[in-house]
Amino acid sequence: MPGTTHVARAVTERGEVVLLRRQRDGALELRVNGVFVMDTVETATERLLARTTLNRLHARWQGRPREPLRVLIGGLGLGFTLDEVLRDAAVTEVLVIEIEAALVDWHRDGLIPPTSGAGADPRVRVVVGDVAELIETVPPGSVDALLLDVDNGPGFLVYDANAAVYRAPFLRACRRATTPGGVTAVWSSSPSAELSAVMTAVFDGVEELAVPVLLGARETTYHLFLGRRSDAASDTVKP
Numbered sequence: 001m002p003g004t005t006h007v008a009r010a011v012t013e014r015g016e017v018v019l020l021r022r023q024r025d026g027a028l029e030l031r032v033n034g035v036f037v038m039d040t041v042e043t044a045t046e047r048l049l050a051r052t053t054l055n056r057l058h059a060r061w062q063g064r065p066r067e068p069l070r071v072l073i074g075g076l077g078l079g080f081t082l083d084e085v086l087r088d089a090a091v092t093e094v095l096v097i098e099i100e101a102a103l104v105d106w107h108r109d110g111l112i113p114p115t116s117g118a119g120a121d122p123r124v125r126v127v128v129g130d131v132a133e134l135i136e137t138v139p140p141g142s143v144d145a146l147l148l149d150v151d152n153g154p155g156f157l158v159y160d161a162n163a164a165v166y167r168a169p170f171l172r173a174c175r176r177a178t179t180p181g182g183v184t185a186v187w188s189s190s191p192s193a194e195l196s197a198v199m200t201a202v203f204d205g206v207e208e209l210a211v212p213v214l215l216g217a218r219e220t221t222y223h224l225f226l227g228r229r230s231d232a233a234s235d236t237v238k239p
């Protein structure tokens, strides 16, 4: 890539994952198979994915004692969602599922300074694997917040197999993994009527947020979809 230097590179069965440093502003960029995934400059919505979801959980405590929060993150990326989760003192456990082992190593090796240290926090456990498969190993009702940012959203997949992450069977498994009142949140670079409909079918309450962002000089909007499991919900699928 012109105007960038390679910081690290890995080739996996899914293709090439690269960490680049931009010469013009010194920012780090994550690219997968040549597709821009994110950088260390515009990270507001990665943080908001965590902050908004945790705020919804804090709101449910009104007048009641605070409870420890357990969080699952699908997709470590450059670690901003994780870093935001760890700023919340109520969070006691975070399970991160990341498909690229190399990315986990790069964090461990200190190659991503803005979020360095997050992976070493004693509350964090990182597992290398596909969240679409590993969700089945998560005990039912064991997670308060389930944060998914594995792609550029359902309309712009980095890996074709990730289409499953935006479909009902996987989202039902997410709902099952959450506690009553728990929230599953999905990041997307674009609006999606299909995802909206699936979330509405699977969850008991759905909220969509459109967040304006500035990418260099270009204005755009990113989207968060939040699905809540009702307080009284059993583990059965919503009728």
Ligand SMILES: C[S@@+](CC[C@H](N)C(=O)[O-])C[C@H]1O[C@@H](n2cnc3c(N)ncnc32)[C@H](O)[C@@H]1O
Pocket (backbone or CB within 6 Å): 037, 038, 046, 047, 074, 075, 076, 077, 078, 079, 080, 081, 082, 097, 098, 099, 100, 103, 129, 130, 131, 132, 149, 150, 151, 152, 159, 162
């Ligand atoms: C957009 S980045 C995540 C950004 C992250 N929210 C942050 O704050 O830096 C997407 C991440 O998900 C990972 N990923 C992609 N597909 C996955 C899957 N099916 N299961 C787990 N991780 C996946 C990618 O390797 C990448 O690290």
